[in-house]
Amino acid sequence: MLILTCPCCGVTGEETEFHAGGEAHLTRFGPGSTDDDFESYLFMRENPKGVHFERWRHVYGCGKWFHAARCTTTLEVFGTYPAQTLAPPQELCDAISAKRPGWSWRALS
Amino acid sequence: MSKAVTALGGAVNADGIAAIAEVPLQGMITLRGDLAASAVKAAAQSAAGVAVPGPGQANCTGDSGLCWMSPDELLVLCPYGDVSDHVQRMQDSLGDVHALAVDVSDARASFTVTGPHARDVMAKLAPVDFHPDAFQSGMFRRTRMAQVPVAFWMRDSDSFQIICFRSQARYVFDLLSVAAQNGSAVSIF
Structure with missing residues (x-):
């Protein structure tokens, strides 16, 4: 059971009050992009054992999207942060490094 | 103009461990x-x-x-x-x-849950910490109740008011009535 705090309304709830929205920080490749870029945007997803970044929506609450960083093995939630960003905040990455030394996720580490 | 009515016509269930009542218009x-x-x-x-x-x-x-x-x-x-x-x-x-x-x-229906076991009844249905230290009079929360979205607040120390979508009024009333059945008090708080 994940316990998430919505960074928009500040409510802390368990996961059934939210809805998962897939991997975070995807770069969209649309018409005009190369086939390889488009394929990786459309199909290639991380499936890590450990640190993972995801999009979530506070569907039974304020209705807003946000980002969450969590561990896929222990279900520990490292933190949540607003949706209006292209990368997690440095403090969150530092906090993850303290708990999971040597972690990496896509280009982040 | 047609006469406005509430979703359940003022349904009441006062037989259980907490009284459930539909709020008038x-x-x-x-x-x-x-x-x-x-x-x-x-x-x-x-x-x-x-x-x-x-x-x-x-x-x-x-x-x-x-x-x-x-x-x-x-x-x-x-x-x-x-x-x-x-x-x-x-x-x-x-x-x-x-x-x-x-x-x-x-577009909405509203219910009250009143009685010393009101917290018990609410805690069976919503994934919210209802401990008296955590959820107090005047606090408001939007969440889900079983399968439907609701919002509720504490009016005083033993009464809640719930707001849900009108089309789900019967579902919410029945949920609350089952959760308030006699003999089902958990008395955890």
Whole structure:
């Protein structure tokens, strides 16, 4: 059971009050992009054992999207942060490094 | 004009460990906008006659009040008959401010859960910490109740008021009635 705090309304709830929205920080490749870029945007997803970044929506609450960083093995939630960003905040990455030394996720580490 | 009725015609279930009752027709206005803007605050206060509550709070007296729904949304409660006047006045006072005031009174149903075991009944249905230290009088929460979205607040130490969608009124009433069956008190709080 994940316990998430919505960074928009500040409510802390368990996961059934939210809805998962897939991997975070995807770069969209649309018409005009190369086939390889488009394929990786459309199909290639991380499936890590450990640190993972995801999009979530506070569907039974304020209705807003946000980002969450969590561990896929222990279900520990490292933190949540607003949706209006292209990368997690440095403090969150530092906090993850303290708990999971040597972690990496896509280009982040 | 047709006669307005509540979803369940004032259904009551007073047989269990907490009394469930449908609230009579209640005026509700959704107000969306920047809650820090003085025009939005003033519009809300003029309709409800109370101060704008902080995050996660409800400020209600009788059938008037304000509930904090999200960082950009307030629920304005007022007597049912005054809704159209209030909406018109709010829209006039908001003018060009980027905000929205809509009458949602007939889209919702509302129930009260009252009694010393009201916390028990609520805690069976919603994934919220109902410990008396964690959820207190005046606090407001939007969440789910079994399978449907609801919002509720504590009116006083042993009574909750719940708001749900009108089409789900029967489901919510039946849920509450089952959760309040005699002999089902958990007495954890």
